[in-house]
Amino acid sequence: MKLNHDALWTITDIELRILTAVEVASKNHEIVPIELVKKISKLSINFDKYLISLCKSKFLRYEAVPYVGYRLTTSGYDCLAMNTLRKRGLKIMGNKIGIGKESDIFYGEYQGEKVILKYHRIGRTSFRTVKNKRDYHEDKKYASWLYLSRISAQKEVEFLSIFQEKINVPKVFDYNRHVIVMEYFEDFIPLYLAKNVDFDKVYCELMNNIEIMYNMGYVHGDFNEFNILINDQSDVKIIDFPQCVDLKNSKSQHYLIHDINCIKTFFEKKFKYTNDYVPDIPQIYLDGEL
Structure with missing residues (x-):
């Protein structure tokens, strides 16, 4: 799913709270009932117009089966990560410059530095492949692709920190959820x-x-x-x-x-x-x- 860049930068605080509530509930629910969104967000508002807006931006997806609720999309997860990083110093998210089996790579600018934005995309491989190669699922009965992508990013940040002084690896400036802000290697x-x-x-x-x-x-x-x-x-x-x-x-x-x-x-x-x-x-x- 292609990220809606305009909506990413113009999303309102209320929409972010609703999106965050869906994210929290998604830890245990593949489809999140609207009543649970209301309970977690603690907002006293007319939810309908905001949910419609989030669905139009493709940050949420409406589901009617097996019950009425909302699913956090990959773009919605991207939006949450990018807005958190924006508050910490992300100024520019540029063009996509690479794509892998389990990641998308974008050019960016963070606190005045040229950087790489690496989005982990574990869902591109089958669950069986992930289960065989990784221990990310930690025997959870339910683990969404978004959760697995987040754990993948955390693992990579840990390993880059371990190897930083011993071999030539990218410096990590920041990370949030499934997105890592790392060093841009000019002319490599x-x-x-x-x-x-x-x-x-x-x-x-x-x-x-x-x-x-x-x-x-x-x-x-x-x-x-x-x-x-x-x-x-x-x-x-x-x-x-x-x-x-x-x-x-x-x-x-x-x-x-x-x-x-x-x-x-x-x-x-x-x-x-x-x-x-x-x-x-x-x-x-x-x-x-x-």
Whole structure:
């Protein structure tokens, strides 16, 4: 669903309170009854005109089955996050500059800094995929895609904070709900688009990053040419950490081997470059699969 930018910036305080009430109730209700919205918002108003306005803006969706109520949409969740960030210093939300399996990337300006706005979109993958790869659902009987996207963003912020001093990852300026405000890397492009690459420098740095994360007790889990940025000087930045796991995870060994092989295979196929160097990790952990 495309976000209504005009409505995002002009939404009233009352509409935000109603939208927030629906969000709160959505923790336990897929469709929120109007009486519950009234109770949570504590507003003594004519709700109808505001609900109609929110539905026209596509921030809420009216549902009549199995009972009358309202559903918070992805755009409505975006609106709540953006209005919170706007109060903290977000000045500009620019054009979309990237799209992934589980995120949308926009250009922005926050407190005078050029930034990236990363919207987590977990609903693009099936629940089975999320359940197999992530522990976000925490055995909840009901967990909406919006909730899972929020947890995904929180996880990524945590991992970026952990790795900030050890490897080249984006600085996080702020985050709210499922949206992260992070550092904008000028003149960097995804590795798969790069043509002039210092192979030895980049390959070895990537393998060293895998080793550093391993020594810190983690595996990236999706370490590939789409999540590695590079500039003309072959400097490297690593992005996209929500799927990162610690070594206690039963699948960490599988992900570690997959990460190493992704880099080796990419360099061999894209650049016809081979290198026997791999991270200095106990062979018993790698299990002879490299």
